[in-house]
Amino acid sequence: MDVKLPNFDAKSKKTATKLPKPNKRPSKKQMREAVKTLIAYAGDDPTREGVIDSPKRVATAYSELFAGYEQGPKQILSKTFQDISDYNDIVLLRDIAFYSHCEHHLVPFFGKVHIAYLPKEGIVGLSKLARLVEIYARRLQTQENLTAQIIEALNTYLEPRGAAIMVEAEHMCMSMRGVRAPGATTLTQKFTGIFAEEKSERERFFALVNGAR
Ligand SMILES: [Zn+2]
Numbered sequence: 355m356d357v358k359l360p361n362f363d364a365k366s367k368k369t370a371t372k373l374p375k376p377n378k379r380p381s382k383k384q385m386r387e388a389v390k391t392l393i394a395y396a397g398d399d400p401t402r403e404g405v406i407d408s409p410k411r412v413a414t415a416y417s418e419l420f421a422g423y424e425q426g427p428k429q430i431l432s433k434t435f436q437d438i439s440d441y442n443d444i445v446l447l448r449d450i451a452f453y454s455h456c457e458h459h460l461v462p463f464f465g466k467v468h469i470a471y472l473p474k475e476g477i478v479g480l481s482k483l484a485r486l487v488e489i490y491a492r493r494l495q496t497q498e499n500l501t502a503q504i505i506e507a508l509n510t511y512l513e514p515r516g517a518a519i520m521v522e523a524e525h526m527c528m529s530m531r532g533v534r535a536p537g538a539t540t541l542t543q544k545f546t547g548i549f550a551e552e553k554s555e556r557e558r559f560f561a562l563v564n565g566a567r
Pocket of ligand 1: 456457458459525527
């Protein structure tokens with residue numbers, strides 16, 4: 355089977371913000387063949403009754419699990435509300451659940467994202483922040499890039515005075531295989547604007563994230 359894949363620049367250093375845009379995908383038939391190969395490679399019989407329809411199911415699941423490639427942040431963040439009266443303090447959305455796939459092992463990592471920003475000229479609907487997380491989570495990812503991409507998009511389209519993000523996740527590639535450290539949590543964070551400049555603002559962010567639920 356010879357599948358021609360888009361030619362990504364593997365040497366690109368700007369992986370955090372520059373996303374590969376697949377334009378030419380293998381056909382559904384090629385996808386199903388690939389899953390059959392994986393089943394056989396695992397040691398099972400791809401024609402066995404229990405798994406014979408799995409290639410079809412996996413193809414359908416992929417459309418959902420990797421739906422992030424079909425969307426960009428622009429549509430989601432372009433509508434802001436300018437009428438924010440005199441509210442100019444932190445807007446924080448915490449405990450946004452996400453499910454992603456580690457790009458190194460193609461197994462899930464999942465957890466929570468906490469996002470905060472200090473509005474300048476506008477605010478976005480809170481559900482938009484959750485959708486922003488979805489866009490980047492539903493791709494092949496590293497937690498580091500996921501963290502950077504979300505805050506980058508927020509800064510680009512909302513231009514807040516500052517933004518803060520913390521991601522906590524469990525990686526199945528560490529829990530199920532390799533070092534086998536189930537329950538271990540990986541934390542990543544990034545701060546821009548006032549949050550990067552002022553220690554007291556970062557402390558306020560941590561206090562709110564860790565505060566009583
Ligand atoms: Zn991994």
